[in-house]
Every structure is written in structure tokens, then in C-alpha cells.
Amino acid sequence: MKQRQGRRTTRGTTGRTRRQLLAAAVGAAAVLATTAPAPTAAARDRNADAVAAAYLDLQQCSYYSEALADHFTTVLTPSGDGRYSTGTRVSPTPDTAATCGGGNGVHVPVPLLAGVKALDLSGGRYLNLHQCDYYYERNTDHFTTLVTPSGDGRYSTGTKVSDTPETQMACGYGNGNHVPHVALSGVKALDLRAGGYLNLHQCVYYAQSTTNHLTTLVPIADARFTTGTNVSNAADTRPVCGPGNGAHVLVPLLSAVKSFKLR
Structure with a gap:
């Protein structure tokens, strides 16, 4: 028991x-x-508005005509002339070299002034686009950089993604001949949470009297050379450009718009 x-x-x-x-x-x-700990409201907002992990491979192609003493820049492939094409795209991988068209035989590529900036779109809230215009008075020659050229840091720009919207443009000092031209330079802080599409508008102008092109992508103080670059919930299909100043007139063939889906 x-x-x-x-x-x-x-x-x-x-x-x-x-x-x-x-x-x-x-x-x-x-x-x-x-x-x-529960996710904070800010964290929930960040997740809800997060941009898909990808790179904006911003590619800059520079062309020059020795006979005309004329530079010009493309960041987007022109709507009407693929000879000045660029490889700007959104991609899961960062590009390290610009892909540029061969030009038209008169204007030919300048590899030294070409460049690419792989911008991590998930790396911050704002895409700060810095447009730097340089001008050589003797040749009445403008050219523009949106990214720092691969071969010449004297024409650098501050284009980047960050959590801070920038209001002051950051540009190199030029080479002594071509010097910064503030009137056609500027910075645009694009809020990547403001919509589902990044719409880049490229506007190219030409002055017959001085055989000179100039390019703008960033809306600037001079509305005659403004652009429609924006973030919105609609994909833009036509470039929005200022009319020029009478001497420089818009060249639709070389202007363009490209929309990139953000999420």
C-alpha cells in the first residue's frame, strides 16, 4: 500500500x-x-509611404561642337532624337558608368563631362536635385550639370537623397573659363512621399544668334526657363517647359519627360 x-x-x-x-x-x-514596444506613428507613416528599394541611376551626357563652340547636356533621352540618348532609369542595381548616344557628328560626346549618380530612393525622404549652369562669356557657351562629371570635379553638383530638403544649390567653381551662372542654376527638393511617380522634365533651348544650347531640368527663379519636374500620383507624358527668353527658344525635339514609378 x-x-x-x-x-x-x-x-x-x-x-x-x-x-x-x-x-x-x-x-x-x-x-x-x-x-x-508597438511601432510608433512615425514609423508606421514611414512604412506606409516607403519608396520601393531601388536606385535612380541619373545619367548625364555632355556633347560638344568644336565648330560652333557649343556644349549641351542631356539627362533624359530627347523625345525626338535618340542620337543624344542617356541611360537614366530606375533599377535594383546602381549604375557606375553613363550610357550615352553617339551624337550627330557635329555635336559629339565629351566623356570627361559625362557622369552617373546612383541615388538610393529608399535612403531619405527628399531627392535634392542640384542644377549647375556654367557659362563661358567669350564663346557665349552654356552647359549644365546635374551630377558631378566622372572626369572633372570642377563642375560638381550636390544632387543627393536625404531626409532634409535643401534650399541652397551646391555647385563647383568651374575651370576659370566656364564659371557658375547663378541665374540658370537652382535646387529642387522633391518629396518622394508626395506621390507615386517621379516626373523628370528636360527642357533644351537654342540661340541661333550665338549658336548656343542650354538645358534645364530644375524649376528655377527665371520662369522663362522653368520645367515641370515634380512628384505626383500621375505619370506625366509631355514635357512642361518655359518659352525661353526670345534669344534662346525651346527645342521640342531635344526636350523630354520621363516618369519613374516610386511604389
């Missing part, structure tokens, strides 16, 4: 112990679930 009673006592004790352990485990889990 004593042995049977001992076995019953052992089994009862073991059962109580198992139940106690189970209760303790359930209680601990409840405590962990209760004390785990």
Missing part, C-alpha cells in the same frame, strides 16, 4: 509541477507580448 501511495503521490506532484511550469511559460509569454 505504501508503494502504491508513494507512486500516486509522485505522479500527483509531477502533474502539479508540469501544470505550474506551463502556467509560468504562458504568463511569461503574456508579459513579453504586453511589454513589446
